[in-house]
Amino acid sequence: GDSVTQTEGQVTVSESKSLIINCTYSTTSIAYPNLFWYVRYPGEGLQLLLKVITAGQKGSSRGFEATYNKETTSFHLQKASVQESDSAVYYCALGDPPNYNVLYFGSGTKLTVEP
Amino acid sequence: DMKVTQMPRYLIKRMGENVLLECGQDMSHETMYWYRQDPGLGLQLIYISYDVDSNSEGDIPKGYRVSRKKREHFSLILDSAKTNQTSVYFCASSSGTGGYAEQFFGPGTRLTVL
Numbered sequence: 001g002d003s004v005t006q007t008e009g010q011v012t013v014s015e016s017k018s019l020i021i022n023c024t025y026s027t028t029s030i031a032y033p034n035l036f037w038y039v040r041y042p043g044e045g046l047q048l049l050l051k052v053i054t055a056g057q058k059g060s061s062r063g064f065e066a067t068y069n070k071e072t073t074s075f076h077l078q079k080a081s082v083q084e085s086d087s088a089v090y091y092c093a094l095g096d097p098p099n100y101n102v103l104y105f106g107s108g109t110k111l112t113v114e115p
Numbered sequence: 116d117m118k119v120t121q122m123p124r125y126l127i128k129r130m131g132e133n134v135l136l137e138c139g140q141d142m143s144h145e146t147m148y149w150y151r152q153d154p155g156l157g158l159q160l161i162y163i164s165y166d167v168d169s170n171s172e173g174d175i176p177k178g179y180r181v182s183r184k185k186r187e188h189f190s191l192i193l194d195s196a197k198t199n200q201t202s203v204y205f206c207a208s209s210s211g212t213g214g215y216a217e218q219f220f221g222p223g224t225r226l227t228v229l
Contacts, residue, residue, distance in 0.1 A: 004157060034215050045119060045205065045220030046158075053215070091157070100215050101146055101165075102173075105157035 002027045004092050006106035013082050014114050021077040021109045023066075023092035035068050035075040036093040036103065046091060049077075087113045117142050121206050121221035129229050134193035136224050138206030146209045147189040148218065149173075149181060151202040158205060164189055196228045 003026045013019050027033050034053040038046040050059035055070040066077045075092060092106040119140045128134050138147065145166045150158040150173075160173030162181040170181050178200060182190045189208075193200055204224045209216040 009155070036215075038220075040220075043222060045207075045222045046218075047220065048217045051215065093157075095215055101148075101163055101209070102160060103158075103218065105150075107155055107157045108152075 002029070002033070002094055002096055002104045004094050004104055004106035006092055006109050008109050009107065010110045010112070012112045012114060015084055016081050019077075019079045019082045019086075019111065021090055021092075021111070023075045023077065023106060025073050025075065025092070025094045027094065027096060029096045031097050032070060034095040034097065035066070036095065037064070037066055037075075037077050038091040038093060038105075040089045040091065040108075042088070049090070082111075082113045084113045084115055087111055117219060119206060119208055119219050119221040121204075121224050123224060124222065125225050127227045127229065128196050130198055131195050134196045134200075134226065134228075136191040136193075136204055136206075136226070138189045138191070138221055140187055140189075140208040140219070142208060142210070142219065143186060144208035144210050144219070145186070146216070147183065148207040148209075149179070149189070149191045150205045150207065151175070152205065152223075153202050161191065161204075196226075198228050200226065201228045202226060 036051045037049040039049045040046045050061040052059040052068040058067045089108045093103045122137045147164045149161040164170045164183045206221040207218040209218045
């Protein structure tokens with residue numbers, strides 16, 4: 001079946017430093033999956049941060065970027081300079097066409113940005 | 116204001132009691148979801164509803180049932196709760212159009228079964 005792995009449960013970064021949150025995926029489908037990053041701020045529901053549906057492409061939003069790498073089956077999230085307001089839990093997710101309603105989520109990475 | 120609400124936010128029940136978790140959305144989305152998340156695991160899909168009275172099992176439906184009598188409202192029911200159903204439950208909705216539609220999530224309900 002499909003699965004998503006986020007190896008870091010928690011990450012702490014100082015403000016203005018760079019960030020990378022790792023995500024790898026596995027799928028048994030012959031089609032390339034669609035990949036997503038969702039973010040959950042304290043007290044709120046998950047919200048879509050960015051998505052990429054084509055292998056080799058990069059998605060970006062709010063200063064975050066992620067590149068869909070089908071060779072390494074990875075979709076790492078990066079930001080050049082984090083802010084305190086970026087403190088949240090970040091979830092990587094995969095969707096396999098044509099079942100467009102089903103997403104498979106990683107376990108989440110809690111980011112704490114220190115002042 | 117696009118919103119998914121969940122009630123209650125926190126709930127403590129004893130083993131064997133019935134549990135009702137409620138979810139509402141104000142976006143007229145056709146599709147709604149119930150997930151649970153346990154420590155160290157990703158969100159797991161319990162049930163998906165494609166519209167009123169059109170529900171399908173997700174990956175972990177055992178021990179749960181759902182009800183959707185109005186498009187804006189989706190309930191998750193645990194008949195005779197078990198301690199291994201202690202978890203955080205998330206409801207979500209999406210517009211259900213072709214291709215991947217963004218899922219909008221509620222803030223979650225933390226359920227503890229003693």
